[in-house]
Every structure is written in C-alpha cells, then in structure tokens.
Amino acid sequence: MTTTATPYGQDNFGFATEQVHAGESIDGDAGARITPIYLTAGFVFDSFDHAQARFNGDDGGLVYTRYGNPTTAAVEGRLTALEHGVDSLLVSSGQAAITVALLGILKSGDHFLSAPSLYEGSKTLFRENFARFGIEVEFVDDPHDIDDWRRRVRPNTRAVYGETIPNPKNDLIDIGLIADFARDQGLPFVIDSTASTPYLIRPLDHGVSIVVHSASKFLSGHGASLAGVVIDGGTFDWSRYPDKFPQFSTPIGGAGSPTLTEKFGRTAYLQYTRTIIAGRLGPVLSPLNAFLLQQGLETLSLRVAQHSRNALTVARWLEAQPEVASVDYPGLPSNPSHAIAQKYYPRGTGSVFGFTLRGGIGHARILIDALELFSRMSHLGDVRSLVLHPGTTSHAHLTEAERVRLGIFPGLVRLSVGIEDEADLIADLEHAFDVLRSGLGSVVVPATREAAAERGVAVGLPLSA
Template structure:
C-alpha cells in the first residue's frame, strides 16, 4: 500500500495485500521453519542474496505483515518487530554501539529505560550521559564525546509529559553526525511522525497504544532511511562483515543498511523476536489505532480540565492544556491531540494519595498504559522506584505525582469515578 494514503487507511489496510483466493485478513503463520525445494535457494537466503523467510526468529510472514504496516504508518522504510519495547530500545542502541561507545539521552525517560541505560548498557561498556530536555543546544553538545554514537529521547516523556524539542535535538545530532533515536510510544504513529522532525530511528513499545488492549507485549524499531551511515563514524556499516562473507551493508542495502543489519545480526543472534500470535493480535489492534487515540486524547483533555478546577487537586499536567508549558510544542509536533496520559498531584500526603487510589472503582491500579481501560499508578513507588532522588528529579517524577492512562470509556463515568474517589482524600 502506498504511503500516500492517510494514516487511518494505513491502520486498516496497510502491510498486507492478499491475492485472489487468499485470506482477506493477515493470517497467523504459526510455524518455526519453512520448506524449500532447492538447496541453492536456501543457500542464497542464508547469504542474503535472496529475499524470503528461512527461520521465524529472523522473519515470519505474519510478523512481516505487521512490520510493513507499522513502517508505512510511521513513515519509515522498514521495521523489525521485537518481543518487547525494552528489546526494541536495546536493539536500536547495540545495532550502532559497542563497548567503548557513548550516547546522549534526555533525562525525561521511562524508568525502565533509565535503568537499562545506566546499569546494563554500562555493563556492556556503553556510557550514557543524561541531559535535561530543557538543556540548550550548547549544553547538549558539551555532553558529547569523540565516541558519541547517538542522541536519544521520548516524544512525550513518561511520566513528565514534556514534549521533546525535536528541532533542538535533531540539529544537535546533525552537528555531531550521529543518528537521532526517538521513542514514540506515548504519542503513537498517529499523533506524531518523528521522521518529519529530524529523527532517524523510531522505536515503540507496541504493548501500549499499538495493541491497545493490554493483551500482547511487543516492540518495534523503524528505520527512517534518512541517515548517512558512511559518514566515517560507523565502520560496522562500511567495512566487510565476516559473518556474511565480507558483505558491506551500505553497499548492499543502501538506505536500508541500518534495519537490515539489525535484522540479520542483532535479531538473529540475540533472538528477542515477536511471536506470530502476538504480531497477529497487535496488527488487529492497529486497525483501530486512529479511532482509539482520538478518544484517548479527548477523554484525557476533558479530565485534565475538570481536575484543574477541583479544590483537592494541587496541580495538573497534560500537554494539550492551554495552561501547560508544553502546549506550544504539543501543537507544533503532535497531530491534534496529546494522547491518553495525564499526571496530577493531590493536596494531601502519601497516605491520602493511597486512599484515593484504593477508592477508585472504574479506574484500575495497573502497570501499563495505552489500554482501552483507564488505569492509574504512582510512578515514584512503582515504575521509577529504582531511580535515585536526582534521577527522579531529572525524570520529572515527584512524590505526589499520579499518572492516569485514560481509556476510551465514557468520559462522564471516568470523571464520576475520580470525583467519588477524591472524597476519600
């Protein structure tokens, strides 16, 4: 399907075009392997001289259909699906970094990402410098080193809900001649296309809005095909790969060098692949992404406006509130909505905050976001509890911060549930 179609159409029909007599809906190819008639054909597949599926850890027809739809929706040239969002984050980095390398990351990140960066990448010999999302271009540049290989950020920081200043970070990445990697999970492909704003690689936890029903864990890495890997800083792309008989990725795959290398080396050797069943379920979820994300955004804005007026609410943060400091950036980079996350603090202590959570009846206490069902959690004691006080401050996580992922229920029922729970405060 052409990328010229609108996103809603790609959500429904992208990535799969059945021939006459074939299933109308992308089927589940629940198979590990594939049959071949000619050993030469299989040999060509293993040496990357032919296109096809040889083993489902590397590629599978159901997963490939999902990857193609997602790449079309996000505006990339190709994608590799992974077993989780965390795997997608890791793959996006280690495809270009090895021991001795360095990356710069915005400090306003999901807690699991911060822990991955500060602990496990460090154990792999990859150093990460965190910078404030409010840092100037000069401050970001001052964090760079000769071995810097990427700049990383989130479109909508989780849970600070800051909108990434794409222009500033993209310009900095260009000066350093490194790729700009963006986690677009909270915004979803429908609300933001980071490639239009200077990103080179986009990742998602497809567990969230892509699936949308809290049923299938998954992740995806999307390649914009818009970075020059032959600029002298990425020799693994421009020198012969001995595992493929001296193949050079930039010569053999041109603009698709990054995503091809990720599939045939990182995905092949680390093995965190998306199962065909989860790809099938998430692909079904994508069919209604454009409808759901509009409802998520409408509901979140309505609740945010209601909370602003409640006497027991100390503060409210939602990017599409006109009172938000992120409002101008939200209008600039987001397509008509601020997604389904909002945060707020109550005029009470931690015990009062817990009483409020216990009193909720419709809104569940659950560790996820992007679900059709509304849910709430307290990041400082859950998703970001492993961070130090300084790291919590950098991520915008205060002790009174509550994060609600607003679902697609009737907004009057959501507000009524919050209203009755506030009586417990």
C-alpha cells in the same frame, strides 16, 4: 502463496486507510482477507541451491522465524508505512526494541547522549545493563539548551536519544531542534514514540533517524500481548562516517565483497539490526502476538483520538480541583510544554500523564483505592483507564532526593486514560475525590453520570478548546 494487497497501486493513502491496508498480504490459495498467523519455526527450501540463496540473502526469502515470518512481515510493512520509514523490525517487547535499536549502533567503549526525562525502565537499562556492556549514557540537564548537548559530545559519542511524550511528566522536547543538533554532529537520533504513536506525530518527518515503540501499549491497544518495533527512517548516511560506524562500511564477506550500505542502501541499519543484533540475541516476536498487534493497528486512529479527547477532559477537570497542586498534561494552556504541544501535536498529546495531590502519599492512597472504573496496574495505552502511584512502584528504587529531582513527588498519581465515556471517567474521579474530602479510606456509593452532570462537570469539550 501470498500476494501483497495494495489497492489501486497507490502509496499515498490517508492514515486511517493505511492502518487497515498497508503491508497486508492475501493468501492466494485460500483467499483469506486477513494475513494469517503463520505458526511455523522455519520455512521449506525448494532445493540445495535455493537454501544457499536464501542464506546468502539473494532472493529476500524467509529462512527462520527468528529472522522473519509472513505474519510479522505484514505488520512490519504496515508500521513502516504509518511512520513514513523504509523498513521495520518487530521484536518481543518495547524494552527489546530499545535495546536492539541502540545495540545496532553502539558497541563497548561508546557513549551516547539522552534527554533527561525518560521512562524509568529505559534509564535503568542504560545506567545498569548498558554499563555492563561498556556503553555509557549521559543525560543532559536541559534538553532545550543545544549548547548543553554540544558541550557533552565526545570523540566516542555515537547517538542521541529521547522520547516524544516522556512518561509520566509529559515534559516535551523540541524534536526538530534536537534533530538539527544530531545531524550537525553526525549522530543518529533515536526516539521512543510509544506514548504518541504515529497518529499524533511521525518523528521521522521531523528529522529523527530511528523510531522505537513499545507496541504492547497504544499500537496493540488491548493489553493482551507484548511487542516492540524499530522503524528505520533510512535518512542517516552511515557510509559517511566509517570510523564511527564500521559495521556498515566493512565488507560483509571479506575483501572484495560489498558493505552493508553498498548491498542494502537505505535499509542497511535495519538489515544489520535484524540479522546481527536481534537475530543473534533472539528477542523474537511470536506470530500470534504479531497478529494481535495487526488487529490493534486497524483501529489505532479511532482509539488514540478518543484517548486524547478523554485525557484533555480529565486533565481540565483535575486542574480545577483544589486538592490538586499540578497537572502534567501538555494540552493544558497552563502547562510549560503547551507551546511545543501546539507545534508538534495538533491532534492531541496522548492520554498518559500525572497529577500531584497537595496531601502527598496519604491522599494518593485514599484516592487510588477509591477509584472503581480505573484499574490499578502498571500498564499504559490500554483501552481501559489505568492508575498507578509512581513513587511506590515504578520509581520506588530511587532515593527520595532522586524522585524529587525528577518531579516524582509523594502525591504524584499517574493516569493512563482509556476510551470509556468521558462522563463516566469524571464521575469515577469525582467519587474518589468525595471520598478523599470526607476523610474516609473506604469506598462509598459511586457517583453516576447523572450526578456528574448535575454538579456541572464539563464533558465533550473539543481538543482545540
């Protein structure tokens, strides 16, 4: 037996309060304050009629962990509150979240539009795997040119897609501008908000229809598990477009029965995606991983604020180095996306970004190998600082011309800045640049915090500076 914990009966708490309390349940028998890990495949029915009612969806109860579980339900409730949505669906990874979110909308023969700058794994998913399903993606050339979006709309266009903070170039899109276009065209706008989290921006508040996250990243925060989430804003009127989206306007049980929108109202999309897409394809999230995500969410604002402060300090330092040709961080006034960052991201612009070394891949190799505090790995959003060379890892399958077109130059290095002391991060980078400048490929005695301070390294700068 569980009871939902809603202090004082209010639903208008601040972000930090919601990240601790929203959606949680208290075990009414044992009194456990934290939602327990319900490691069970299924759930007992009281009677024949009870089982029938559960499968018919009449009482909203649980049937099987593939469709829902008390642990995952508590976390879904918290994410729904944090994103200002109406319902959420947890799945096994960020890629699973993107897949089921779009397959809840798209079918064979459909077409959707996307902003050009995306996580490379999403692009290959769309171009290769979705193509096998008969679903076509088309990338606009300029996401800020609404006429470019309009020209590409076809009779079979069914969705618009983008990212809040694209990885690794951080070339921000004007979310409200694209949301207005999508609404005018009668299309749902799906956005991946992994790199920003709801602490930095709530896309649903800016007209987006559906938000997805790789919850393995900042939402969990500790690099210990995988998870993904789809959050429905409940604002897109699916019933208004029965020809475009027949799955929501077709009677569930045949003639005379209600449609999904009639039965579930604003949560029709999420109900369909949970039961018909995720429930049948089976990318279920383990209750254990849901619990780990729940633990991470409780400190989300604290971590992301520190991530953003550290990243801005690091970006400023890198921009001042003569070996660096460019720094792709929107928090810098010199960045082309700075105006959009000021409009949509007053709390900061995250901590994942690239910088390009003038010396190309050779300098990137020396620098990356000389780093000691930064871990060399392909993850991001970890409390630990991470470093990667996209040209030889995440984007290695592309041709050189394709990489250049995307701005993935040989000297591009991607950082995911963690929550360590910023002075230590700067000292590690300064040490690596010293190795680079000396022309040595081996690691020498690392710089210390004191050495960084003696050389005038600026740390502790405010985000607004």
